[in-house]
Amino acid sequence: MRVLLPALLLAPSLLFAQTPTTPPKAPAGSRSLATSGPQRFDRAFFAWEAGQYVEALQELKAILASPEASAWHGRIAELTGESWQTTELAKDARAPRWSPDGRHLSYEIGAPNARRIRIVRATSGFPVLLDAAGSSPSFAADGQSVAWIAPSANGRALVQWMPLRGGSTAGSAQDNIIRIPLDEPAAVSLTLIGRAPLRIAVIAGAAGDSTATLLLRDAATASGPWQRIGTSGAQPVEIVRSVNGERAIVLLGRRGAFARAIPGFAGLARSDAFAELSAADAALGPPRAGISPVLSHDGRALAWLEGDGTRTQVRALLGSASTGAAPIDVAVSMTPVQGLAIAPDGSRLAWSSMLREDWEILTAPTETSATPVRLTREIQHDILPQFLSPSRLLATIGEARHRRSQLYDVNTGVRTRLFHNNSVRTVAPEYEWVASPDGSRVAIVAERDGDTVTPHRHLFLVDLSATVSRDALVARVDSNLTAERARRVAASRMFAPIATAVRAATASVDVGRIYAHEKALFGFDSKHITQPGNAGAVDYLLNTYKSFGLAAHLQSFKTVAGRELDVANVVAVIPGTTNPELVYVVGAHFDSRAEGPGADDNTSGTAMILESARVLATRPQAATVMFVSFTGEEAGLRGAREFARRMKDSIRVVGALNNDMMGWANDQRMDNTIRYSNPGMRDVQHAAAMQFSGLITYDAFYYKSTDANALYDVWGDIIGGIGSYPILGNPHYHMPHDVLETINHQQLAETSRTTVATIMLLASSPSRLTGLSATGASASWNAAVERGPMRYLVRWGPANDPNKYSATVSTPRATLAGATSGWHVAVKAVNAKGLDGWDWARAIIE
Numbered sequence: 076m077r078v079l080l081p082a083l084l085l086a087p088s089l090l091f092a093q094t095p096t097t098p099p100k101a102p103a104g105s106r107s108l109a110t111s112g113p114q115r116f117d118r119a120f121f122a123w124e125a126g127q128y129v130e131a132l133q134e135l136k137a138i139l140a141s142p143e144a145s146a147w148h149g150r151i152a153e154l155t156g157e158s159w160q161t162t163e164l165a166k167d168a169r170a171p172r173w174s175p176d177g178r179h180l181s182y183e184i185g186a187p188n189a190r191r192i193r194i195v196r197a198t199s200g201f202p203v204l205l206d207a208a209g210s211s212p213s214f215a216a217d218g219q220s221v222a223w224i225a226p227s228a229n230g231r232a233l234v235q236w237m238p239l240r241g242g243s244t245a246g247s248a249q250d251n252i253i254r255i256p257l258d259e260p261a262a263v264s265l266t267l268i269g270r271a272p273l274r275i276a277v278i279a280g281a282a283g284d285s286t287a288t289l290l291l292r293d294a295a296t297a298s299g300p301w302q303r304i305g306t307s308g309a310q311p312v313e314i315v316r317s318v319n320g321e322r323a324i325v326l327l328g329r330r331g332a333f334a335r336a337i338p339g340f341a342g343l344a345r346s347d348a349f350a351e352l353s354a355a356d357a358a359l360g361p362p363r364a365g366i367s368p369v370l371s372h373d374g375r376a377l378a379w380l381e382g383d384g385t386r387t388q389v390r391a392l393l394g395s396a397s398t399g400a401a402p403i404d405v406a407v408s409m410t411p412v413q414g415l416a417i418a419p420d421g422s423r424l425a426w427s428s429m430l431r432e433d434w435e436i437l438t439a440p441t442e443t444s445a446t447p448v449r450l451t452r453e454i455q456h457d458i459l460p461q462f463l464s465p466s467r468l469l470a471t472i473g474e475a476r477h478r479r480s481q482l483y484d485v486n487t488g489v490r491t492r493l494f495h496n497n498s499v500r501t502v503a504p505e506y507e508w509v510a511s512p513d514g515s516r517v518a519i520v521a522e523r524d525g526d527t528v529t530p531h532r533h534l535f536l537v538d539l540s541a542t543v544s545r546d547a548l549v550a551r552v553d554s555n556l557t558a559e560r561a562r563r564v565a566a567s568r569m570f571a572p573i574a575t576a577v578r579a580a581t582a583s584v585d586v587g588r589i590y591a592h593e594k595a596l597f598g599f600d601s602k603h604i605t606q607p608g609n610a611g612a613v614d615y616l617l618n619t620y621k622s623f624g625l626a627a628h629l630q631s632f633k634t635v636a637g638r639e640l641d642v643a644n645v646v647a648v649i650p651g652t653t654n655p656e657l658v659y660v661v662g663a664h665f666d667s668r669a670e671g672p673g674a675d676d677n678t679s680g681t682a683m684i685l686e687s688a689r690v691l692a693t694r695p696q697a698a699t700v701m702f703v704s705f706t707g708e709e710a711g712l713r714g715a716r717e718f719a720r721r722m723k724d725s726i727r728v729v730g731a732l733n734n735d736m737m738g739w740a741n742d743q744r745m746d747n748t749i750r751y752s753n754p755g756m757r758d759v760q761h762a763a764a765m766q767f768s769g770l771i772t773y774d775a776f777y778y779k780s781t782d783a784n785a786l787y788d789v790w791g792d793i794i795g796g797i798g799s800y801p802i803l804g805n806p807h808y809h810m811p812h813d814v815l816e817t818i819n820h821q822q823l824a825e826t827s828r829t830t831v832a833t834i835m836l837l838a839s840s841p842s843r844l845t846g847l848s849a850t851g852a853s854a855s856w857n858a859a860v861e862r863g864p865m866r867y868l869v870r871w872g873p874a875n876d877p878n879k880y881s882a883t884v885s886t887p888r889a890t891l892a893g894a895t896s897g898w899h900v901a902v903k904a905v906n907a908k909g910l911d912g913w914d915w916a917r918a919i920i921e
Contacts (some may be wrong), residue, residue, distance in 0.1 A: 111387040112143035116150060117257040123154060124282035124744060126771030128499050129563060132556040139549050152543050155551055156497030159539040164201055164518070165193065168509065168534035172517035173197075175318045176218030177511045179239060180518060182534055183210060192223050193638050194239075205237065207252075213267045214239075214293075216320025222275055222294060224262045225254070232257040234265065234275060236294055258301065259288065266314040267294065268323040269354025276302075276323065276352060278311045279725045283596040287311050288319035289325060290355050304359050309348065315368055318419075318512050322374030322395075323352040327362055349379065353393070365390065369417040372512065374423025376441060377448030378405070380412055387412040389424060389442045403443045416460040416468075417441075419514070423485065425450070425460040425468055434458050436470050438485055448786075450483055451490075453626035454741045455804045463514030463539075465472075469493065476527070477504040477802035478521065482539075493539060497551050499559060500761070501525040502748060502775045502802060506532060515540050525775040528752070537651065550692050566762030570836060572909045574766070576694070577835050581828040583690050589827065590820045592619070592682035593738075594676070596665070597815045603669040604634065604642050612665050613643050616704045619685055620647035623692040632717050634707065642706045644714045649691055649763045651838065654861050658699045659838050660731040661687065661830070662715065662796075664708030664782055671811040675799070677708070687834065696838035697861070698729070705782050708735075715782035719789040729842035729860070730913075732833065733783035733796040737826045738818035740807040743823040749802040752778050752787055755843070755914025756833075758794030770825040773800050793843065793914075795833070797826055841865065841904035841912035844887075849900045849920040855888040856916060868911070871900040871920070894920050 112538035119134035135155065138147050149647050152158045166210045170183040178197055185191045194205040194211050205221070212223040218239065225233040234255040259279035273294045280287040289304040289311040309327035316323045350370045351360040365379035369907060378391040387408045394400030408428050416425045424441055427434040430449075434456040451457035453472055460470040466485045471478040480493040488641045494517075496503040506525060507520035517537045520614045526535075543551075570577060595615055599608030613629065620627035627647040634640050645665075651657060661678030667673025707713030715733075722728070730753075737747045749772050751757040755773050764772040783794045799805060807813040844858035849871075859865045869889045872909030877899035880891055891900060898920045901911035 099880065104429055110137075110141075111522065112138055112141065112147050115141075116147055119151075126744070126746070128559045129556065132552055132559060134500065136549075136556060139545070139552060144545070146549065148257050148545065149268060149542065151552070152548055153251040153492055155548075155555065156495040157493075157537070157543060159493075160538045160543055160547075161494070162201075162536045162538070163533060163535045164195070164536050167531040168193075169520050169532060171507065171509045171520065171534055172212060172214070173509060173511045173518070174214035174218040174221070174239070175216050175320065175512055177513055177516075178218055179204070179214065180536075181212040181214070181221065182518075183212075190711040194221060197511075204239065205861075207235070209235065211263070211265045213265050215267045215273055216270050216318070220267070220273070220294070222265055222267055224265050224277070227261060228256075230260055232259050232262040232279065234262075234277065236275070255292070257290070259290070263287070264313065266316050266323065266637050267436045268314070268316055268320055268352065269319055272354065273320075274354045276314055278314065285904075289352075289359070291352075291354075296582070296860070302357050304352070304357070306350075306359060307362060309362065314352065315349075315370060317370040317374030317710070317795075318372040319374055319385065320354075320375075322370055323354065323379070323642060324368045324370065325352050325359060326366075326368065328366075332706070334489050334583075334760070359919060366493075367413070369415050371417050371421030373421070376417060378415060378417050378424050378441065380415055380426075382412075385409070385761045387440070389415070389426060391424065391733045393421065393441065394770060403441075405435075405441060405443070405445050406439050406447050414459050415686060416462055418465040420463040420465055422465050423462070425462065425470075425485075427456075427458045427460065432810070432812055436460050436468075438468070438484075450488055450765055452486065454806065456806055459508070461508070461510060463490075463510050463517075463878050464866075467514060468623060469508060469517065471505070471508065472804075473801055474803035474805075474808060475806065477502065478506070479503075479801070480505055480508055487888065493517065494521060494535070495823040496523040496525070497555075499555050500773050504775075504802070520540050525777075527775055527777045528779055540772075562758075562761060563765065565758065566765050569759065569762050570766055570832070570884075572837055573835060577763075577767055579831045580690055580694055580835060581831050584686060584824050584831065585828045586820050586824040588689065589682050589686050589823050592685045593678055593815060593818065593820070593823075596678045596681060597672050597674055600672050601669055602665060602667045602673065604640055604666060604713070605636050605669055608672075609642065609666055609706065612646060615705070616645040616665060616681070616685075618704065620688060623647075623689045625649060625688060626691055630703075630718060630721065634710075634713050634717075637708055642714070644706055644718055645704040646718075647688055647702045649688070649695050649700040649702075652695050653697040653863070655699050656727055657842065657860060658701050659730050659834065660701050660703055660728055660786065661734075662703040662705055662718075662731065662782055662786070663734040666706050666709050667813075668709050668809050671809075671813050672815075673709075674807075674813050674815045675739045675805055676736045676808060676813055677734075678815075679736060679823055680734040683734060683737060683823055683827045683830060686824075687830045690827075690831050691834060694835075696835060698838040698842075700834055700838055701726070708782050712782055712785045715785035719785045724787050728786075728790045728793070730793045730837050731783070731786045731790065731795070732756075732830065733781060733794060734779070734798070734826075734830065735781055735796070736799040736803070736805065736808070737797050738820070738823050739799060740819040740822050741801070741804060743821065744771055745825050746773065746800045746824055747797045747822070748772070748777070748802050749774040750777040750781070750783065750796050750798045750802075752783070753914055755912075756793070756837070757835050759913050760795055760797070760829060760833050763836065764825075764829040767832040768825040768828035770822070770829050771800075772829070774799075775802060777802070797830065799831050836910075837913055839908070840910040841906055843912060843914040844902055844916040847900070847902055847916040847918045849891065849894070849918050851896075851920070852894050853888070854891055854900050854902070854918075854920075856902055858887045859912075861904070861906060864907050865904045867902055867904055869900065870915075871898055873898050876903065891920070896920055 122131035261281040367381040437447040520726040630644040705714035901915040
C-alpha cells in the first residue's frame, strides 16, 4: 500500500522542496555566522514559527538579496503568503462560475434581493461583457452562450439568453439578449445542458416553496413551450452537469436540502435520490438512491454515495446504465462521509471522512474495492475536495467562517497553501473556490482584509501558471519587515511609562490557578442555561470573585428556553482610583452548548478572566474595571444583551474586551486572534502580547454573533478581545468532545498575561476623545474625560497622507495650518504619565 509522507514531518528547508537537502538546524535568534541559503532559511523558518517575525523577515530579505535567491524563491513565497500571482477581480462579489472553455467568468454582486450578474472575459483586464440584474448564470458547454434568471416581470419569472462571440463587447453582446418568459412566479436555478440541441433546464419555485417544478426548453428561440418534467413525486433540488454538457443529473429530495454535502449519516436517508436528465429526449431517467453525485468532465464517469445509517458506500458508474454499465463499489466507510469529488478524467475519487473528531480527505482510484489512501492529517477539518487534475487536488482546512485553501499533490501528499493576504498579522477567511476547467486558475471569494463584519466579500483570481515575481516577493518581505519593526517600536513606546508595573503583574499569572478554574468549571458538565451545571457555575464564579476580595454580585434575570428560567450574569468590580466613573468591561461567557462541557467554548475564556481578576484585584487602575461572566451566549447572547440593556444608562463604558475560545492549539505555537471593532484597541493587544507574553497574535475585524455584538450595539466602536487562531478551527467546537484534555493551559496563561497588560494600559490611558469637528483651518473637540493635566496630539493631511502635519496643544482646539476641505484630522489626549490615548478621534475637515 502506498504511504504518503506528511509535509509537516519534513525539515523546514525541505518543507516545500522537490529536491531534498539536509541543512543543519539553528534555533531562532541564533548568532551563528553561517550564511548559506539552507542555514538562513532554517533560522528564518523557526523564527517565523516562534512569532519572531522581524528576525525571520531579516533572514528572508538577506536570502532574496543573495546569489541563492532563485533557489529559495518558492519556499519564501509560501512561508510569507502566496506562491502564485493573484488578481482582485471585484469587490463585494460571490458565486463565481467558469465557462467550460475557460474564456469567461461570471459572478454576482449586489444585495440578495437585488442581485446582478457580471460576465467578464478571462483575459488581461477582464473586460465586462454583461452587467445585468439576475442570478444563476449558466454557460453553454461550448462556451459560446450564457443564460440566467432575470427579475420577475408582471408576476412571472424571466429567462435571458445571450451569445458570447469572440469579438463581443459589453454593448454588442447585450444587444443580442433573447428574453424567454417562464410561466412561473419564480425560479431558483438554471442550467444549460446538451449541445445539439442546447436546452435550458430550470427549477421553478421560490426558495421557500414546499414544492418545485423541473422545466425544460430549447435555448435557440424565444418561442415555444416549456416542457414540464415529472420527478415521480420527489422535488428537484439541484442540477449537476458535466463540463462538456453531455450529461446532467437532477438531485431529488426535500426542498431547500443542502444536497451536495452530507453532515453525517443522517444525510444519507434512503429517500435521497438522483436521476439522469436527457437533453436529447427531454426526459428524466429512473431515480437512483444516493446523494452527492459528481460527474467527470466528459460525463463518462459518475460517482455518488449510498448509506444505510451505519456505513457509507462510495459507488461509481463508468459509462451509463443505458449502455449496460453496472455500478462498482469503490469503497465502504464505517465513519461519516461527505464532499465527494471526481477527477476530470474520472480516474480517481476523493472524499472527506470523519475518522475520529475531525474530517480527513481520502482518495482512491475509480475501481472495484479500491484501497483508499489518507491524504490529510491536519488536526482541523479537511473538507470540500475538488480535483484540478488527476494528480492535483484543492481542499480547504477549518470551519465555515474561516477556511483556508490548500493544494495537494495526490501522489506525494505534499501540501501547498493556495491563498493568503501576504501580511503577517491579519487573517483572510475564504468562502468559495471555483477552478477553471483546465485547473490552471482558481477564483476565490474571500475577505483578504480580515473584515468579517461588513457584508462585502471580494473575488480574487489565483493563476497557478504564474508564480509570484521576484520584485513582488521582495516588496512583500520589505513591507512586512517595515510593519513589524514599527509595531515593535510602537509597542515599546506605548507601554514605557507603566512597563515595570505591567511586567510585575503579568509575571504573577499562574498556570496552575488557571487549570484549577478550568477543572472546577469543567466538573459542572454542560453549563447551558437549560442544564443544572449553569447554576453551579454561577455559584462558583460568584464565590471565586469574592475570594479575590472583589465586590461581586449576581445580575439575575428571567428568560425562556422551553420553560421559564432564572439565570444570572456574574459581575465583579475593581473600582478606579482616579476616574472611577469610567468603566472598562472585561467579559467572557461561561455557559456552554447543551450537548457538552465546553472546555474551549468557553471555559477557557472564563478561566482567563478569573485569573486576570485575581492578578488585578490588588492592583487597581485609574479607571474602573468590571469583570462580567455572561450567561446564555449559546442561547442567543442573552446575558450580554441583558447586561447592556440594564447598564446602558447607569455606567459610562469607555472600552470593552470580550474573550471567547482561546485555549485550543493545533500545533506547537501559542497563538490567538484579536477580534476587534476598534483598531486602536487591536494595536494595544498586539503590543501587550509582544512585550509581556509568549502569545503570538493575529487580528480580524470580527464581533458579529458574539457577546461583543451586544456590547457594540449599545456602546459602539470600542470593542476588542481575544479568540481562537485559526478562528473557530477547533474540531471540537460545539461538540460533546470539547473536553479539558484538548486545552493548552500554558496558552491560556500567555493569553491571561496579554489581557492583564491590555487592561492596565487601557485603564491607565485617556480614552477616545469625543465631539471632534473641523471646518477650514479650525478644529475643536471635547476635553478628555479623565482627571489630571492633558495635552493633545493633532494630526492632519490629505487622504493619501493623513499624518502629513502634526501639532501638540494644551487646550481642546487647534489651528490646522494649510488644511483644506476633505482632509483628514485625528486627535488623541496624552496624560501626565505620558500615556497616549489608546485610539484617535477622527473626522473629515469640512
